Each structure stands twice: as C-alpha cells, then as structure tokens.
Amino acid sequence: MFESMALAIERLADPQALAMLLAGVLLGTTFGALPGLGSIVALSVVLPFTFGMDPLAAMYLYAGIMSSVTFGGSVPAILLNTPGTPPNAATCFDGYAMAKRGEGARAISVSAMSCLVGSIGGAVVTIALLPLIKPIVFAFGPPEFFGLVIFGLVMIAFAARANMVKGLIGGGIGLMLSLVGYSEIYDTYRYTMGSDYLWDGIPLVPFVVGLFAVSELITYTARGGTTVTHDASETKINWHGQILTGIKDVLSRPTQWMRSAAIGAGIGIIPGLGGSVAAFLSYFVGMQRTKNPETYGKGNVEGILCAETANDAKEGGALLPTVAFGLPGSADMAILLGAFVLHGMQPGPDLLRNHMDLIYALLFGIIISQVITSGLGLVAAPWLARLSLLPNRWIAPFVLVLVFVGTFMVRTNILDVAMAIAAGIFGYLMRRYGFPLITIAIGYILGPLAEKSWIQSMQISDGSLTIFVTQPIALILLLGALATLVVPIVSMVRKGRARRAAA
Amino acid sequence: MKAYRSIISGLAVAGAALAFAQGAAAADYPTKPITFIVPFGVGGSFDTIARKLGQRWEKELGQPVVVKSLPGSGGRRGSLQIYRAKPDGYTIGFAHFVPFLADEKLMGKAPALDLKKFEVIYKIAHGPNYIFVRKDLPFKSVKDLAKANRPIKFASTGVGAITWTEANALAGILDFKLAFVLGYSKLGDAAVAVAKGDAEAGLGTVSHFQGVKDDVRPLMFFGSERDPNYPDVPSAGELGLKRLTALGSPRIIVAPPGTPKEPVMVIREAIKKAAADPEFKTWMQKSGFYLKAQDPESTWEDLEEQGKVFASLAEAVQAAQKGKK
Numbered sequence: 001m002f003e004s005m006a007l008a009i010e011r012l013a014d015p016q017a018l019a020m021l022l023a024g025v026l027l028g029t030t031f032g033a034l035p036g037l038g039s040i041v042a043l044s045v046v047l048p049f050t051f052g053m054d055p056l057a058a059m060y061l062y063a064g065i066m067s068s069v070t071f072g073g074s075v076p077a078i079l080l081n082t083p084g085t086p087p088n089a090a091t092c093f094d095g096y097a098m099a100k101r102g103e104g105a106r107a108i109s110v111s112a113m114s115c116l117v118g119s120i121g122g123a124v125v126t127i128a129l130l131p132l133i134k135p136i137v138f139a140f141g142p143p144e145f146f147g148l149v150i151f152g153l154v155m156i157a158f159a160a161r162a163n164m165v166k167g168l169i170g171g172g173i174g175l176m177l178s179l180v181g182y183s184e185i186y187d188t189y190r191y192t193m194g195s196d197y198l199w200d201g202i203p204l205v206p207f208v209v210g211l212f213a214v215s216e217l218i219t220y221t222a223r224g225g226t227t228v229t230h231d232a233s234e235t236k237i238n239w240h241g242q243i244l245t246g247i248k249d250v251l252s253r254p255t256q257w258m259r260s261a262a263i264g265a266g267i268g269i270i271p272g273l274g275g276s277v278a279a280f281l282s283y284f285v286g287m288q289r290t291k292n293p294e295t296y297g298k299g300n301v302e303g304i305l306c307a308e309t310a311n312d313a314k315e316g317g318a319l320l321p322t323v324a325f326g327l328p329g330s331a332d333m334a335i336l337l338g339a340f341v342l343h344g345m346q347p348g349p350d351l352l353r354n355h356m357d358l359i360y361a362l363l364f365g366i367i368i369s370q371v372i373t374s375g376l377g378l379v380a381a382p383w384l385a386r387l388s389l390l391p392n393r394w395i396a397p398f399v400l401v402l403v404f405v406g407t408f409m410v411r412t413n414i415l416d417v418a419m420a421i422a423a424g425i426f427g428y429l430m431r432r433y434g435f436p437l438i439t440i441a442i443g444y445i446l447g448p449l450a451e452k453s454w455i456q457s458m459q460i461s462d463g464s465l466t467i468f469v470t471q472p473i474a475l476i477l478l479l480g481a482l483a484t485l486v487v488p489i490v491s492m493v494r495k496g497r498a499r500r501a502a503a
Numbered sequence: 504m505k506a507y508r509s510i511i512s513g514l515a516v517a518g519a520a521l522a523f524a525q526g527a528a529a530a531d532y533p534t535k536p537i538t539f540i541v542p543f544g545v546g547g548s549f550d551t552i553a554r555k556l557g558q559r560w561e562k563e564l565g566q567p568v569v570v571k572s573l574p575g576s577g578g579r580r581g582s583l584q585i586y587r588a589k590p591d592g593y594t595i596g597f598a599h600f601v602p603f604l605a606d607e608k609l610m611g612k613a614p615a616l617d618l619k620k621f622e623v624i625y626k627i628a629h630g631p632n633y634i635f636v637r638k639d640l641p642f643k644s645v646k647d648l649a650k651a652n653r654p655i656k657f658a659s660t661g662v663g664a665i666t667w668t669e670a671n672a673l674a675g676i677l678d679f680k681l682a683f684v685l686g687y688s689k690l691g692d693a694a695v696a697v698a699k700g701d702a703e704a705g706l707g708t709v710s711h712f713q714g715v716k717d718d719v720r721p722l723m724f725f726g727s728e729r730d731p732n733y734p735d736v737p738s739a740g741e742l743g744l745k746r747l748t749a750l751g752s753p754r755i756i757v758a759p760p761g762t763p764k765e766p767v768m769v770i771r772e773a774i775k776k777a778a779a780d781p782e783f784k785t786w787m788q789k790s791g792f793y794l795k796a797q798d799p800e801s802t803w804e805d806l807e808e809q810g811k812v813f814a815s816l817a818e819a820v821q822a823a824q825k826g827k828k
Contacts, residue, residue: 044545044572051558138699142684182576184661185686187610196583196615199576271692325714327691338546341710341790342554348714411573452686459684460656460701 008360012368017060021369024064029373031065032072035209035399036406036420038085039069039332047339055343056361062336063365067119068373069332070311074111075377078304079104079227079387080399081220082213086204087311089212089441090279094296094303101299102228104385105239109246110304112377114257117250118309119370121261122268122316123363129269130352133324140270142456143467147477149450152277154481155284156439158293158488163434170435174443175450177202185455197415206407206419207444208276211437213403214424219431220392227388227395239382247378249301256286256302257309264310268317271327276445280438282310288484315366323347323359532592532766533566540588540596542581544574548710549597552628552754552792559777564769577602577664579615586616590759592766595624598757600806605663608813609820618806620760624767625774626797628787630752631726632669632706633736635719637697645677645723645742648704654680658693658702661685662820666693666706669725669750672812676744694719709733709791725751732791749808754792 011017024046031042042065050058073084078095091111098107129136153171160167180191181201192198220227228237250257260282267278286306287296296303319336321327326347328334340347345355352359387395407420427437461467468474539557543549550572557568573581578599588594598621607614636642648655655674659667662685674681687693690707691714697705698715705712705719709732712719724730727740727748739747756774758767777783778796787794797805 040545047545048554048570051554137695141696141699141701184577184664187605187662196576196580199580271695325691325695326710327689327695327714334544335546338544338551341546341548341551344786344789346710346713346790349717350713456684456686456701459682462682 004356005360007357008364011056011357011361012060012364016057017365018368020057020060021064021365022372024061024066025068025369025372025376028065028068028369029072029376032069032084033075034406035076035082035084035213035403036205037409038073038205039066040335041410042069043332043335043339047335047342050339051342055345055358058339058343059358059362060365060369062339063362064369064372066315066332066336067115067312067366067370070308070315071112071115071370071373071377074115074304074308074311075108075384076399078107078111079384080213080395081216082399082403083208086208086445087276087279088307089208089276089438090283090307091304091311092212093283093438094298094300096227097297097299098301098304099227099385099388102237102388103242103299104227104388105381106242106246106249106301107304108381108384109243109378110249110301111308112374112381113247113250114260114305114308115312115377116370116374117257118261118264118312119316119366121258121309122265122313123367125262125265125313126269126316126320126363127360129265129320133269133320136269137271137321137325137327139473141471142453142460143471143474144477145270145273145449145453146457146468147474147481148273149446149453151477151481151484152281152284152442152446153450154484155280156442157485158284158288159442160436160439163436166433166435167439170430170437170439171443173435174440174445175447176443177207177440178444178447179451185452197413201448202423202444203411203416203419204445205410206416207423208441209403209407210420210423211427211441213399214420215427215431215437217396217400217403218424218428221396224392226391239385242385243378243381246301246381250305253302253305256305259289260286260306260309261313264313265317267310268314269320271321271325273449276441278310278314279307280442280445282306312370316363319359319362323351324349532769533564535593536567536569537564537592537770538588538594538596539568539570540581540585540594541570541572542574542578542584542597542599543572545572547574548630548708548790548792549599549754551790552787553597555783555786556627556774556777559780559783560773563773563776571596577661579603583615585757585759586621588759590622590762592758592762592770595756595758595762595770597754599752600755601665601668601752601809602663604806604810604813605668608810609663609668609817611817611821617760622758622760622762622767623799623802624756624758625771625799626753626755626795626802627774627778628754628792629726629795629797630665630708630754631724631730631739631748631793632666632708632751633712633721633725633730633733634669634673634704634706634723635694635697635712635721636704637700638718638720640703640720642704642720642722644737645673648674648722649677649679651679654682655704656682656684656702658684658687658696658705660687660690660693665750665752666690668809668812668816669706669747670704671816672747672750673744675815676746713791726793730793731788746808746812749805750812753802753805755802 027042031037073088074091076082076084077088077091079099081092081096083089095107156171182189182199263282264278267273283306287293318333322333328337404417407416457467541550541553553570573584579602582598585596603614606612657670684702690711693705694712694715696702698718721736724736724738726738729738
C-alpha cells in the first residue's frame, strides 16, 4: 500500500504530471463555469487525446478536470443564479442571495474553500474505506435506495416549510415530469407524444439549466438594475476583505464540512445515486441540523459550504466502485471507466491488486488540482464578484447565449435549446406563483430512482412489503424520513397550542 | 484587347482544370473526415471499440475518423441518427439492431425505422454473454437450473434487452421457470445484484461480471466455442444449444440507407485490415469483446434467427404485459 502511495507521490513531482493537472484544471474550470457544459463534456473532449499518453499522465489530466468542474460551476451559480452544472443547483440558493447583498467574493471564497476541504475529505474517506468497499456496496440494494429516496422526497416538505402545500405540489409536478420517456421495466414509451425526442425523458441538463437559469434571466431582465440590490457603490464593498472572511467562514465550521464531506463521499460510493443527490442531501441535512433553518436560502454561508463540500467529496467516493467493481458512481466516472479500458486495464479485483499506484495517483491528483483550483479561485474572486455590479440588462443576453451554446453542445441537438427555453418559461411562472423551484428539481431528479427502487424491491421480495422491515438500513432510513416529516408538524402544533394558551 | 483575351482564356483553362480536379476528387473517397456514430455513452464497450478501430483505420483511409457518441433509449437514438444521416459515406456508425427487433417482433409495435434498409458494411464483433449464478448456490451447470423445480430469479436491464431474451430462451429450451429483477441501468449493476443476493442468476460479458468474479460462478458461455478467458466454462455450442449462439449483442457497422457502393467497399476493406492487426486482436480478447468478422449476408442470417427467438417469446410477454395493466 505504502509502496504504491510513494510511487504515486514521486510521479506527482514530475513536471509533466503538474502540466497535465494544470491543463485539466483550466479545462475543468472553464467547462464547469459554462452553463450546460460539465465534466462529461470536458472528459469526452479530452478522451481521444489521451490515447497515446502514458496511463498515469492521462489520469492526472482526468483528475484535474474532475476536481475543478464543481468549483467552476459554482461561480455562475453564485453570481448569476445559473448553476454551471446540475449539481451546483443547490449552491444557487444561498450563493446568489449573498451576491445580492454584495457579498459575492465571500461566497466564491466559501465555495473555493469548501471544494478544497471537500476533495481532501473525500480522498481521505476513500482511502480509509478502500478495504471495506465490498461490504459497503453490497449493503445497498433497491430497498435501501428506496429508503434514501423517500428520505430525499420528505425533504421537499422541509425545504418548503414556508408553504408546504405549494412545495409538495411542486415536488409532485417534478415527479410527474420525470416519468416521461422509455421505461425499461415495462418496455413502453410514456408521454412521448409520438416524438423520439422524448424517448429518453425530459433531458437533465436543458431542464435544470432552463428551470433555474432561464427563469432567473426573465426575472432579472424584468426587474432591471444590478444583482447587488441596495445601492452599494463599488467603493463601499471591500471585495478583498471578503476573501479572508470566506476562508474563516469555512475553517470555523469543522463539524459542518466533515459531515458534508462524509455525506458526499458516502453518496459517491453508492453506485447509481449521482452527483445532484449528494449536494441536495447535504444541503438539507445541514438545514435540519442548524439552529436557524429559516436563514438557509437567504444567504447563509453554511448552505454553500454543505452543498459544495459534498459536491467535491463525491468525486473521491465515486472512484471506489468504479475501480473495484467497474461500476461507475457518476456519469463522469463512466467515462473514466472507458479510459481505463482503453489503456488496457480492466477494473475489478485485479485492478486493485496490480494498479493501486494509479488509484493513488488519481486521488492525489484530485487533491493537488483542487489546491490549484481553489487558489486560482480565491485570487480571481474579487474580480469575478464585480460582475454583480453590472446592470442586468447587459448580463442577461450574455448569459442567455452561454446557456444556449451550453445546452446545445451536450448532445448537439437544437431541440435541447427549445427545451431550456420551455423549462425557463415554466420555471418563471412557477416562481411567480410561489412554487419553490427546488422542490420541482428534487422531484424530477429523484423520481426515476423512486420508481425503479420500489419495483425492484417488490421483484426481489416477490411482492412482500416486509423487505423494508427486514433490511436494517432501509428500515432506519424510512424511520428517519418519517421522523423528519412528523417532528416539524408536531412542533408546529405545539407552538400553535402554546400561542393559543398565551392568548 | 490581346491582354484581356489571354486573361480570359487563362481563366477558362484554370476553371477547366479546377473542374477536372473536383471531378477527380469526387471519385476519390474519402476527401474529408468521417463521422462514426456510436449509440452508447463515451467509455462504453461500443465506444472503446470504435475508438481503437478508428485509430488504426485512419492510417488506411488517410482521413480522420471522428467518433461521436449519441447515447439514449437503449441504443435506439444513435441508431436512428445514422438512419437519418445523409447517405454520402461520411456518416457511418454502429447501429444497435436488437432493440428495434424487440420492438417489432416481441412487443408487436411498429419499429421507428426499417432495419432492412441499413447498408451493412461489416460486423466486427459479437458479444456472447455468460450466464452466471451466485457462488453459494448449488447450481454447477445450466442443466441444474431445471432441477431446482422453482422459478430462478434473474437480474437484467429490462424487458426486451439482450440478457432478458437470452434468459427466456434458455428457460424455454431447458424447461425451467424464471422470474426477473429488472431496471438495472448497467449489466455491471445487475452482476453486483447477483453477487449480493438480490437475484440468483445474471448474464453479461466478462467485463460486466469480473468486478464480482470472486462471488459468482459462470455456468455457460453463449458462443459456439469456449472463450479463452474462461477455458473451463462450457459453450452453448458444445452443449447442443446451437440456437442460442445467434443471440447476444452484434456490433455491426452500417451506413445510412442509400449510401453508394464505393464508400461502403472502401470502408469495408479498411476495417478488415484494421481488424486483422494482431495488437487489436489481443486487446479485444483481453477486454472481453469477441472479434467476429462477418460479411453482411451471414450477419443478416443471424439477425433473422434473433428475430425468430423474439417472435417465439412474443405471445407470453404480451400476455404478461396485459395482465399487469
């Protein structure tokens, strides 16, 4: 173990390795920051170029991209309320609220630091759990997934406490939208309206980017002015001072980031959950554990911290099932898996036995490139944050073009742009009538998993509901979900009674 | 005046020369990069084969081969994209025939395209699966499955998928009952489900189950001969189950309907040469992709056979689907 670790560290001192990491960081940050484009596109673009490369050099390039994309994606989420990649959607809530207050640089600084502690935490968890990977992956099957999904869906009620009914309706709409498309289990097409465009359902990137970004562009074009709402002139805002505040914000909250990194790495390890789930789940757990949950979504630094730390920690976690079983934990890991095969390595027990140096190289590469990314981010933050002083009527058309190019590029399908516009108009209307977009997004993201894990559980148990009781992890998750749903209602009723008693 | 005339005649000559050059260029194929559509994600088996092949093949053709991944709908989306592309020889790709066959023969739905119209260039590989069971189960051969006298639970991606069809066909021939756990997005996930005990048996290639190879036991290889990767596992051919060898996932390179003969011939020769490269051969074998070069005629015969298997299962499946509604 230590031999291969030493070998990996030795290789990192090589200038070529550092050049690869740097190239990966620049590519990853750019692709992450452009709405619609993300690590999947970035990795697909570089894959053909890595053919002739030494496998380790190629790994460093991938590591650079994978670790920097999430930070890149958080920048537009904070400054423009436009998630650069779908997992950054959870960063919008508090990041943009901070940018509005004139604290854009602090928010970016928090995000950069969160990404840093996230990827280090993720790598540490990954190295620590490597010997346990088999029992962990084997412990999660359809009933456990169902428990997790229900837990996530219950969060909808929590996320929309101000208006639980509208929140639940939003979640229901999201769930229904997720049903569109081909269903493998029944071999039928649902609501495709005779068009092959909808075969794969409503596509994730155009829908999420449209829902959050395009609707926001409509809102702030209608509003005019600048992102920073009060008339703070540039001289009043100390952008550089905010960087330090942001660093302190993160370092003074060790429990929060350790918890978020553990959640992120955990979700990454369990194959089949995906990145957006990690950020949202960590965000809600943070919201639940804090003393003043009402400040979440209104510019609480903890919101960014929870989402971005988990977001970056999942990369390390997702590496485990990819190398140990050939099961990619996320879409970009699937591409990495292909890269392994192209370089003549077959993931599985043999890879763990013979190529541990490669896995350590990837993990160390992820950490080093995260240091570079966060460093660059902290340096650039004061200048980036000045975007929030530009008039919205200049920003909106520029961002709209970026959104259109990004959504088009993913599949080079012009209908995806139309989908982004439609989702944007839909999102704008939902905002106007007070339906929280986040609940729609959660319903839409968790819907397919909810259906699949339920049906699979029933197929495993031959239709018996006892499977959710006999599987301890599933039972704990379901009870947790129940408690999350009941506790706020009970406390609300109690408060109501106390108020009535006082009156 | 004279000067003008000489300029005009000069231009005429130049124009004629240009026209001739263009004519000559049209006869030469290819003169620009070729797009190769893969109906599955970047990094998947179809994609890696296309890229490895493309690398060699660029040297033959003298033009770059651009691999474009268009995943979705179990391979239908990318295949449809090839079908609709301009038939000029500059867009080709792997068409995934099986889901369209399943739509038509198994579910009785009008398929989104007419498979017969594809211009088959060459079949490069066949993906015969293995059937494997969890190691602690008493099954030592496929015949043991029939002795269990209870339904065997299989993990598979979905109704109409290759592994689903293979399991059904095997159960039909050996006369055992089966049940399914469906919906796994990848066959690797299905293999883990078998290893951890959510299902008893699964199907897939070496690359799908080698992550859990310590926990599963391969019972049979669906090819006509044994696989050098697992020389101890009997093949369907030697067990007298020849009908099953037509199943599996064929990797067929096609051109859009109506592509002229010349580009098809040029590409076919280039692929044949690339496939004969010993380094490519060993890479394919080690990665669990079975090189099986086949001309269009025998490729169509195999597809016909696969369609028959689907048709034989259609009645039972459609009845089951109606029962669920």
